[in-house]
Amino acid sequence: ADLVADGPHLLVEGPPGSGRTELLRAVVASLAAAERPDRLGLVLIDGRDGVGTAAGAGEGLRSCTDIPHVTTHLIANDPVRMREFAQSLSAELKRRAELVGLTDFAHWHTAHEVSGRMVAQRGPGGRGAGNGDLEAPPSSTLRLRPGAARQHTEAAPPLPRLVVVVDDLDALVSPALGSPGRPAAGSVVRALEAVAREGERL
Structure with a gap:
């Protein structure tokens, strides 16, 4: 689909x-x-x-x-x-x-696509340690994202x-x-x- x-x-x-x-x-x-x-x-x-x-x-x-x-x-x-x-x-x-x-949502959605393509399996830990590059989105699925990208996301969260x-x-x-x-x-x-x-x- x-x-x-x-x-x-x-x-x-x-x-x-x-x-x-x-x-x-x-x-x-x-x-x-x-x-x-x-x-x-x-x-x-x-x-x-x-x-x-x-x-x-x-x-x-x-x-x-x-x-x-x-x-x-x-x-x-x-x-x-x-x-x-x-x-x-x-x-x-x-x-x-x-x-x-x-704005057409499809175009808006593409323009605001989150950088980074790696998705890790869900685990019981939730959030990662260290430099904080590993974070849990609302779905509880861990994904890898550079710190700078995370700060940008916090300012304008993707839909x-x-x-x-x-x-x-x-x-x-x-x-x-x-x-x-x-x-x-x-x-x-x-x-x-x-x-x-x-x-x-x-």
């Missing part, structure tokens, strides 16, 4: 059992394989809350959470976390709009691409009566509509 060549949005349609969730998992894996964790963040949302459905329903994307690029995994049956997600996503869109301005992957969007935006996630549906829909309008900033 190529976010620049294929565009910022992708819609996968299909009834239950059609392989839609498996395809989304493949897209997540493809995106992660093509980019470093400090350059790409993935937010995974399972729209079906599992109420009144088979065991395990509503957790189709959970198997992707071991990918280091994944920052959050949400299930629609948690209205508190879903409402917090909607507020955070709206705030992030506003912040990026202020930083990027009218990683942020991809929101939703499995079963219909169930997310129109939850069934009695669904625990129904109270948060409105705020989530508004946040996702904002992504549809300005998704190129993510």
